[in-house]
Amino acid sequence: MAASTQVLKRPIYFGSFLVTSQVPIGCYPMEGANPELTTMHGTAHSFALVNLKPLLPGHVLVCPNRVVPRLKDLSTDEVTDLFLTVQRVSKVIENIYKADSLNIAIQDGVAAGQSVPHVHTHIIPRHSQDLPQDQIYAMLESEDGDLGRNYLEAQHPAVMLNGARPKFPTVHPDAERKPRSEETMAEEAKWLAGCMGEGEEGKGRL
Amino acid sequence: MAASTQVLKRPIYFGSFLVTSQVPIGCYPMEGANPELTTMHGTAHSFALVNLKPLLPGHVLVCPNRVVPRLKDLSTDEVTDLFLTVQRVSKVIENIYKADSLNIAIQDGVAAGQSVPHVHTHIIPRHSQDLPQDQIYAMLESEDGDLGRNYLEAQHPAVMLNGARPKFPTVHPDAERKPRSEETMAEEAKWLAGCMGEGEEGKGRL
Numbered sequence: 001m002a003a004s005t006q007v008l009k010r011p012i013y014f015g016s017f018l019v020t021s022q023v024p025i026g027c028y029p030m031e032g033a034n035p036e037l038t039t040m041h042g043t044a045h046s047f048a049l050v051n052l053k054p055l056l057p058g059h060v061l062v063c064p065n066r067v068v069p070r071l072k073d074l075s076t077d078e079v080t081d082l083f084l085t086v087q088r089v090s091k092v093i094e095n096i097y098k099a100d101s102l103n104i105a106i107q108d109g110v111a112a113g114q115s116v117p118h119v120h121t122h123i124i125p126r127h128s129q130d131l132p133q134d135q136i137y138a139m140l141e142s143e144d145g146d147l148g149r150n151y152l153e154a155q156h157p158a159v160m161l162n163g164a165r166p167k168f169p170t171v172h173p174d175a176e177r178k179p180r181s182e183e184t185m186a187e188e189a190k191w192l193a194g195c196m197g198e199g200e201e202g203k204g205r206l
Numbered sequence: 207m208a209a210s211t212q213v214l215k216r217p218i219y220f221g222s223f224l225v226t227s228q229v230p231i232g233c234y235p236m237e238g239a240n241p242e243l244t245t246m247h248g249t250a251h252s253f254a255l256v257n258l259k260p261l262l263p264g265h266v267l268v269c270p271n272r273v274v275p276r277l278k279d280l281s282t283d284e285v286t287d288l289f290l291t292v293q294r295v296s297k298v299i300e301n302i303y304k305a306d307s308l309n310i311a312i313q314d315g316v317a318a319g320q321s322v323p324h325v326h327t328h329i330i331p332r333h334s335q336d337l338p339q340d341q342i343y344a345m346l347e348s349e350d351g352d353l354g355r356n357y358l359e360a361q362h363p364a365v366m367l368n369g370a371r372p373k374f375p376t377v378h379p380d381a382e383r384k385p386r387s388e389e390t391m392a393e394e395a396k397w398l399a400g401c402m403g404e405g406e407e408g409k410g411r412l
Contacts, residue, residue, distance in 0.1 A: 071292075071293055071296060071308070071310065072293065072296065072297050072300070074293070076290060079289055079290055079293050080286045080289070080290065082289070083285055083286070083288070083289035084282060084285055084286065086277075087277055087278065087280070087285050090277060090278065090314070091278050094278070099317070100315055100316065100317040101313075101314055101315025101316060101317035101318035101320065102277070102312075102314040102315060102318055103311070103312075103313065103314070103318045103319075104277065104311070104312040104314050105309070105310070105311045105312070106308075106309075106310040106311070107307075107309065108296070108307055108308040108309070108310050109306055109307025109308060109332065110306065110307060110334070111305070111306040111307035111332040111333055111334045111335075111336070112307035112308055112309045112330075112332045113309075114307070124318075126315065126317040126318045127317055128316070128317045129317075130317070136343075137342075137343025137344065137346070138343070138344075140343070
C-alpha cells in the first residue's frame with residue numbers, strides 16, 4: 001500500500017472544506033466515488049489536491065495539513081515537507097501533462113489574492129504559447145481562480161444562491177463553465193495518486 | 207560576524223550575472239560601494255538579492271547558489287534550504303515594508319515566463335488595494351519583470367544598444383524608468399542584510 005493511501009485515511013481540510021473522507025483510495029467503488037476525495041497525494045505534513053476548476057489542465061494545489069493562512073505560520077518541518085512535496089508533485093504533473101514549464105505561485109495573504117485562508121501552492125503546467133502573456137495570472141485572480149468561491153459553490157450551492165457574488169470580473173472566455181463533477185475529480189485524483197507512486201516522476205502512466 | 211556576511215565572501219552569480227564581489231559586507235566604503243554587491247542574505251545553499259527594478263518596494267529574489275534553471279534540478283538539501291530562506295526573508299520583508307501579504311512566485315521554465323535560467327523565487331510585499339487586480343502579474347511578465355533584460359541592460363549596456371529588445375510590451379505607466387543605481391542597490395542590500403541579522407523578523411530596524 002502506498003504511503004499516500006495510508007495518509008489519506010484521515011480527513012483533510014482545505015480551509016473549511018473537507019476534501020477527503022476517511023475512506024482511503026482503493027476502498028470505495030469508483031461508480032459511487034466518494035464525492036469529497038479529491039486529494040492526489042499526502043505526506044506527513046502536506047497534501048496535494050486536484051482543482052474544482054483548473055485554470056489549465058493539470059493545475060493542482062499543494063497545502064500543509066495544518067489549516068493556517070500564511071507561510072510564516074508554518075514550522076520548519078512543515079515548510080520543508082511542503083516544498084519537497086511541491087517539487088515532487090510538480091515533476092509528476094509536468095511529465096504526465098507533457099509540459100515545458102510550470103507556474104508555481106502562492107498568494108500569501110488576502111492582499112495578494114488569497115481567497116481560502118489556508119496556505120496553498122498553485123502548480124500550473126505550461127506549454128509554449130499556450131496562453132497570451134500573463135493571462136494565467138489574470139485567470140488566477142479572476143472568478144475562476146477564486147478558490148473560496150469555487151469550493152463554496154460546489155459544496156454549499158445554496159449559500160451561493162443567497163448572495164455570495166464573484167469577487168472579480170470574468171477575464172477569460174470560458175469562465176462561465178461549471179466546477180467539474182465530483183466523479184471527474186475523484187477519478188483524476190486517483191489517477192494522479194497512482195502516478196505519484198509509480199517511479200520518480202510518474203513516467204509510464206501515459 | 208553574521209553567517210550571511212561570511213557566506214557572501216564568495217562570488218555569487220544570478221544566471222550569468224555576478225551579483226557580489228569577494229568583498230564582504232562591511233569591508234568596503236559605502237561611498238565607493240561595490241557596484242555588484244546586491245545580495246542581502248546568504249545561506250549554505252541559497253542567497254537573496256535586491257532587485258534592479260523592483261515591481262513594488264521590497265521586491266526581492268531568493269535563489270539557489272547553484273545555477274540551474276528548474277526547480278526539478280535541485281537536490282533535497284537545496285529545496286529545503288531555498289524555501290526556508292524564502293520563509294525567513296519574506297518575514298523580514300513583510301515586517302520592514304509593513305506589508306499585509308506577499309506574492310511568492312516562481313516562473314519555472316521559459317514557457318512560464320522565466321527570463322534568467324536560474325531558479326528564482328520572487329517575493330513581493332503587498333498592501334490592500336496597492337494595485338488593481340492582477341496588475342502585479344502583468345508587471346512580472348512585462349518588460350520591467352524581464353530580469354534577463356534588466357541585468358543585461360545594467361551590466362552590459364552596449365549589448366542592449368546593439369539589438370536586444372524588450373520581449374513584451376510595456377503594461378504599466380512607469381515602465382520607462384531606469385534600473386536603480388548601483389549605490390542605491392548596495393545600500394538597500396546592506397540595510398536588509400542588517401535586518402536579517404537583527405531578531406527573528408527584522409523588527410526594530412525601522
